[in-house]
Amino acid sequence: MDEIVNLTEAQAVLRDLFGGSAGRLVVMTGAGISTESGVPDFRSPGGLWSRMQPVTFQDFVSDPDQRREDWRRRFEMKEIFDRAAPNAAHRVLAGLSRTGGLELLITQNVDGLHQRAGVAEECLVELHGNSTYATCLDCGQRAELEQARHVWADHQDPVCAACGGLLKAAVVSFGQAMPEAALRRAAEAAAQADVFVVIGSSLLVQPAAQLPVIAARAHARLILINREATPLDHLAEVSVRTSIAETFSHLDPGKVT
Template sequence: MAMDVTGNGAGDVLAQLLAEAVRIVAFTGAGISTESGIPDFRSPGGIWSRMAPITYQEFVGSEAARLEDWRRRFVMNAEFARAEPNAGHRALALLLAEGRDLNVVTQNIDGLHQRSGVPPARLVELHGNATYGRCLECGARRELEDVRAEIDATGRAPRCPACGGLVKAAVISFGEAMPQAAMERAVRLAESADLLIVLGSSLVVHPAAMIPVVARESGADLVIVNRDPTPLDGVATLVLREAIGPVFLRLFPQLGEK
């Protein structure tokens, strides 16, 4: 049975679990980024309730869909650029700076973990990253400013300078295969973790939502910090139904210092 507590009591329990853990995995979802002002995708009133997502098949098959996808990406990335990493992001970077064995597995595509100080070697992006583009044929990276300049100059969706393949934002679209290497790495990390902390994920998006299950079944303590109930609350060690930032500000008051 999960221990469901809030406030100082929750902080004491989480602090103890963090102190005792050797290998920690943070599993982050949209909720950690909404606290930085980035809109949610799936919630009522979220982005996809206002516009249908463009599928991978639509992107590949239609020039009009490609141009619309890029238009949306530029708008979205302007929002990402205005956002700042919050106390939740910075707490994970702080733990790493202290030398803790921590890895971040994220469903987010906004680049805030990198901007908070989490190095790429400690980050697994299950759904990709929207802050740059990638060729669908050869995998070459394209920077967004170059993509925008090409679209402005030609009126057409960008192509790879190296091989001529289609360039898409480096995110996993609906209908696109999940990145196998990232999933396999996330599973390995979950299997070896002593503690997995879910931060702001509803745990309903699969196959990503299997990662906390793998950790729990492998013997790790499971902590869920999410404002709403999740399907795994009943098997968690600790459930905190509150915002992520305040939880970590209680644990690390220095995060609130300027």
């Protein structure tokens, strides 16, 4: 494995990868891409979720107090997400998705920054769901957090306008089943990739951490762009350790110079 810590060298690697001739390109993003946009890593030591007991799916469904607490956290997170802005890496990936240069973008993030950067929705798989809106637990209908917030502030349960079922932020909560179809699609794309690039994931959370392994076993080139070492560094062709946004900035058509 080559380890790159120099910005110019890192940018050359990216130019090569994202220039359009590398074959079938699959990218997976994690918290590290969003921390550079001002979103804290909720799972990291000292992060929001390391200090608070998570509200499990079972608690949410069965305990009104836990449900209120979950909503409170979702509204708080939404404010943080709203204050953040997509960075050069989000924008470059969105651009690639619209020009056919990206087979699939798999994300572990729930902040909606890929969508705000304009990613082609059909190219995006969100392994942990999305915390910026809600869905009905019974019929799946989408609802906006702002609506839910008004109801919640009145000490009521936010419920579905269509069927009256409980609404919940569209994330995969602890104790909730992973989205099967999304996971299957991600695994298939990993198995067929020529190049699999991981951006800002420490590859510690399963089942996401399994995807680069699938790609490497199928002989894809594995490129890791992450500040810290990961348990899969030994499988990677290159490990890039520079700032994500800065490294992508020279590929960003929307950059301000």
